Amino acid sequence: MGRKTFTTLGAMTALVFLAVPAAADTKAGVDAWSRGDFAAAVREWQGEALKGDADALYNLGQAFRLGKGVPQNLTKAEDMYGRAAGLGHVQAADNYGLLLFQRGEQARAMPYVSAAAGRGDPRAQYLLGIAHFNGQLIAKDWVRAYALVSLAQQQGVGPATTALKQMDGFIPLDQRQQAAQLAIELRSQADTTRARQLAAADLGATVSVGVPSPVAVTLPRPVPVASAADVDNDGPATAGADYARPAVSAPRPSAVVATVPPAPRPSAVVAPAPRPAPAVTAAAPKQTGPWRVQLGAFGVAANADALWNRLKGRPELAGHPRINVKAGAVTKLQAGGFASQGAARAACDKLAAAGTSCVAASN
Template sequence: MRVPCYGLALLCAVPVLADVKDGVDAWSRGDYASAIRQWQPAADKGDPDAQFNLAQAYKLGRGVSQDLGKAEQLYNRAAAQGHLQAADNLGLLMFQRGERSRAMPYIRAASGRGDPRAHYVLGLALFNGDGVEKDWERAYALVNLAQQAGLPQAASALSQMDQYIPLEQRQRGVALAAVIAAETEQARRAQVAAVDLDADSRPPKSTSLRPFSTPPATDSSKPGADYTPGRAPPVASIMDSAPPPPKPKPVVVPAPIAMPKPRFDAPTPVAAASGGPWRVQLGAFGVRANADKLWDRVKARPELAGSRKLAIPTGKVTRLQAGGFASRESAQTACNRLKAGGFDCMAVKD
C-alpha cells in the first residue's frame, strides 16, 4: 500500500525513480545482479517500469534464474497499470505457450502500434485461420511489414505464402501493407503530439529507462527491437479501443523475444497467375548482363511475387520486364511500390 503524500507526491516518488534509473545504469554495465537489487523494491511498491524491467530479467535469465512464469506475472502486473510494452510481451508469451485466444487481443493491439513481432504472429494466424477468420490479403500485408522491419522469420514465411496465395491477392496485400504502415505512423504521431500537449499538466518523470529499445518515429521498426510507447490506460481498454498516446523514452536493448515458427495449414498450392497481359518494365539495357543483374536484385521483392522474367531484345537494347499482371491497376501498384524502394519502372501492356 502506498503512503499518501498529497502535496509532496513528487518528492515521495524521487527514491523510486532513482532506483529504477540506477538499475538501468547497472544493466547497461552488465551488472545484472545490481540491477535486480535496484528494481525489486520498486517493483514490490508497484512501479510498472520496475516490474517490466524485472520481467525482462526473468525472461532472459540475467541476474536471476530464467523463469518465464515469473516474467509473465510481472508483465501482467505492469500491463494492468497501462504499461503497453509489458502488454505486448505478455501477449507474445501467452501465444507461445498455447493460450492463443487470450493472447490475441494483446497481439492485435501491439500490431496496431506497429510492433513487427505482432505483425508476424497476427499475419500467420490470419493466414492459417488460427483463432481468427482467414484473411490472406491482410496476412500477406502484415508479414510483409514484418519483413520490411527486418524480422528474419518473415522472409521465409512470405516465401511459403507465395506458394499458396494467388498473385492478385498478394499484390493487393502489398498495397494494403503500405496503407497499414501509413495508418500506424499517423496514429503514432498523433499520440506523441497529444502527449506533448498534455506535458505541462503532469509532473516530470524520468525513470522509464527500460531494457528494450524504443525506436524513434522515423525508424520505428529495427530488426528484433521491441516498441516501447510508455504509459496507457489499463489493459482492459487496450482490448476494446485504440491505445492512448505513447511517450518514447531512452532505453537499453537486450535480446529480442523468441518468435514461434510459422505453421501453414493451407490447401494445395495454386499456380501463380502468369498469363495476364500487363507487365512492369524495369529498364532497357545495352548490355544484357546488366538486365540480369537488375533482375537478381528485384526478383525476391513481394511486389513481383509470381511474376516471370521477360528479357526482350529490341534493336540494340534488351528490355527487362516482369510479366503476368492481370490488370493495369495491379501492374501500376507493383510499380509504385518498386519506385518507393528506389527502382524505376512503368506499367506496359503486352
C-alpha cells in the same frame, strides 16, 4: 513509461536506455544494469515494482527472462510483463502477448498480438498475418494476411520469407497486389499509432495496450508450429524471450504454419556482414518511361535506404532510377522508368516471388 526502461522493440532493434525517469530508483537500476551490475539493478527495481511502477515491473520481467541478477524464471517474467501491461506499458504488452502465444495460449494472446501489430512490432505482424491466412481465432483475410507477413519480412523476421512463399501458392495475384498497397497503409498507421502511444505514456496518460475484457473462449485446435530448428540453428524459436516449448503437429495441407520469430538478446547487437558487390561487366542502360514500382513507404527514411541497398542489384530494377516521394512524414521508395503498366507489374511479380512486395504506380 518509455523513459526508464530497457527493451527489445522488434526483430532488428537494439538495446535502448533512456535516462530521465520519474522514479530515481528505477533510473539507478538502469544505470547499474548498464555497467553490468545486474543484481544491484534488480534490487533498485524491486522497491519501485512493489509501488506499482510499470517501468520497474517491465525491467524486472527482462531480468527474470534473461536470468541476469536473479535466477531465470519465465513464470515470473511473464507475471511482471502482464502487470506492467495492465498499467499501460507498451513494450511490456508486446512481450506479454508474444509469451502467451508462445506457450500455447493463443486465444488470450491474440488481443495483445493484434495491438502490438498495430504498433508495428514485426513479430506480432507475422503471427497476426498467419492467423488471418488460416482463419485461426480471427477472420480469414488473405489480403491483410499477405500485407502483414510482407511487413514482417521487410523488417527481418526470417520465417516470414518462407510463409510468403507458401502463401504465393494460394493467394491470387490480384489479392497480392492489393496487399502491397495495404502494407503501405498499415506501415504508416503503425508509425503514427506507436509514436502517439509512446508520447502519451511519457506524459503519464493511460495507454490502451490491447488488454482484453474477460470473455469465455472455446479454443480450436492449436495452430501448427514448426520446429525450432526451422528458425534458429543456434537455439529454440523465441517470442520476446530465448526459449520455446511449442507443441509440434502436422500442418493441414492448406495452412501456413506459424513459427514464433526470435527476438535478439538485448546484451549485444551484431552488425550483419556486408554482402560483396555483384560483379558488373557493363553498366545497365538508364531506363525511361512513365511507370514506376513502389517498393514501400517508411516513417524512417533510413529504412528506405536499407531496402534500396538490398534490392538495387536485382535484375528487375537494373537501370531503373531510385525515386523518393515524400508524403508528409512518410518516404515512399519507388523505382522509375518502366515503359508500361505491364512492365511494372511484371517486375513486381518477380520481386514478390523473391519475397519483396511492390505495386505498380504511374508518374
